[in-house]
Amino acid sequence: MSDNKPNTLYAQILVTARKLFWRHGIRRVTVEEICREAGVSKMTFYKYFPNKVELAKIVYNNEIEKGIARFREIMHEPDNSPLDKMEKILLLKLEGTNEISREFMSDFYDNQQLGLASWVEKRSIEVWKDILSDFAEAQEQGWFRKDFRPEGMLIMINKLSEIIKDKQLLALYDTPQDVIMELARFFTFGILPREVDSKGKR
Amino acid sequence: MSDNKPNTLYAQILVTARKLFWRHGIRRVTVEEICREAGVSKMTFYKYFPNKVELAKIVYNNEIEKGIARFREIMHEPDNSPLDKMEKILLLKLEGTNEISREFMSDFYDNQQLGLASWVEKRSIEVWKDILSDFAEAQEQGWFRKDFRPEGMLIMINKLSEIIKDKQLLALYDTPQDVIMELARFFTFGILPREVDSKGKR
DNA sequence: TATAAATATACGAAAAGAGTACAATCACAC
DNA sequence: GTGTGATTGTACTCTTTTCGTATATTTATA
Structure with missing residues (x-):
């Protein structure tokens, strides 16, 4: 189900989230921001991750x-x-x-x-x-x-x-x-x- | 009115805001956060600054x-x-x-x-x-x-x-x-x- | 003790964010 | 081409956060 290979949307979200979390922490970063940066729709986000905290x-x-x-x-x-x-x-x-x-x-x-x-x-x-x-x-x-x-x-x-x-x-x-x-x-x-x-x- | 000498509350707010804005930008930083970091009440903030954007x-x-x-x-x-x-x-x-x-x-x-x-x-x-x-x-x-x-x-x-x-x-x-x-x-x-x-x- | 400055708390209004529904679109195997 | 599943975009509701203010209380100072 959750394709954790690189170059997948899953991976894209993950590296983007890491980058943003690293700089600003979790609370300052929004799901929509991660999606925008990762070039992915919000629906896709919630397909792979239940929510921001679990992603973190x-x-x-x-x-x-x-x-x-x-x-x-x-x-x-x-x-x-x-x-x-x-x-x-x-x-x-x-x-x-x-x-x-x-x-x-x-x-x-x-x-x-x-x-x-x-x-x-x-x-x-x-x-x-x-x-x-x-x-x-x-x-x-x-x-x-x-x-x-x-x-x-x-x-x-x-x-x-x-x-x-x-x-x-x-x-x-x-x-x-x-x-x-x-x-x-x-x-x-x-x-x-x-x-x-x-x-x-x- | 607005005492812009150092070691005043005004200055404290200013340097704190700069520090936070520098790291995270304006939108990610809240007024209450600036107050907390600067050790100043919210009322004092609004005494010296009309709002966050003007402060920025x-x-x-x-x-x-x-x-x-x-x-x-x-x-x-x-x-x-x-x-x-x-x-x-x-x-x-x-x-x-x-x-x-x-x-x-x-x-x-x-x-x-x-x-x-x-x-x-x-x-x-x-x-x-x-x-x-x-x-x-x-x-x-x-x-x-x-x-x-x-x-x-x-x-x-x-x-x-x-x-x-x-x-x-x-x-x-x-x-x-x-x-x-x-x-x-x-x-x-x-x-x-x-x-x-x-x-x-x- | 009077006066001004600062605080703490609480509050309503506005804005932002979370998560979902659904129709439209894309990519690709057949 | 057609069908299928994955992905997107938009719009929406609900919840949380943030804003800005009002009020009573505390602190410092002359």
Whole structure:
């Protein structure tokens, strides 16, 4: 029924909605506007999506899934050293490929009436589990210290991505990439099992 | 009556409105939102401004005036060589200090009903005259070729500011500033009266 | 304490947005 | 060509949002 292949009307609506939601959030964007921008009639919209909020959920889900995919890719790439992985994950954050627009998210949380906040809550627990299992796997393979707790690491990664954007810090280095490399190095060698320490060098 | 000094409620509303209009345009922003963000009651809003559209006009005017002021400053600074002036004007454009948000402007033009488009039209003719008189003055002082037409130059400056942002061009130079310098040099020496050519060097 | 300024709340009127119905149109297989 | 399903455009109702104002209350200040 709902053709989610690219170059379909379904997809057109989806990318248009993402673009608009990203810039202005959900509440500021109207269904008619999405239709106009996507070059699609309102009837077609309601054929594929029940309403704006459900569309927003789908957009959100797609984005999360894209993030996870990229993340998993990095984690499972065998040629990556732990240092490489750390660097790439931080880069992912920095580039914002993995980041969801503030305008978008604040609408998710503000409109409590719609129950979006609790929905995100539930959804992010699933994602969390997903990512943690990846870390656990990596841990079994000896990528990380046995007693290292992945939960804490995820929180730190988020904190780190804030640090990366810090202007004062940026002023100390030539490029954002340099900051990332520095942080990744600093971070990684505090996590690695001692025997693997040497492997992390590049 | 309408206290337009900073740190007044009037000014608070103005800067808040500008911020919101800049990001989302006029139609997406509500009066109540401006009030909430500015920490001001709705009654106070309507004390100082008749309505949202008039507020938008004031925001627009202020911005234009700020742009003209900076422009005039550059044009009248006696220590500036023509090359310097050109460079600084292009820089002004690049930094976006002088640029008005697209979201904002498109609302001005789209809502034909409100007559904003024609209002902007009228307003920009005045501004145009203003700037052109500055150029004429500069021309009398021998900054430019006698047969040079300032109208064409303004159009070219706008075109140039687009060129500056061109990514392919940026790739050829180390920094945007380099592009500007190059363009300013190129542009200026085609405009100067021949006798002044040497003065333009730096 | 008097006075002006600002706020909070509530309200009716107007406008915008959501979602649906239906006839007209388009695209394409047969 | 004809028929079929997908898509559009228009028009409409119903709901929500937004506007602008009225009124009573609070705050700040001289």
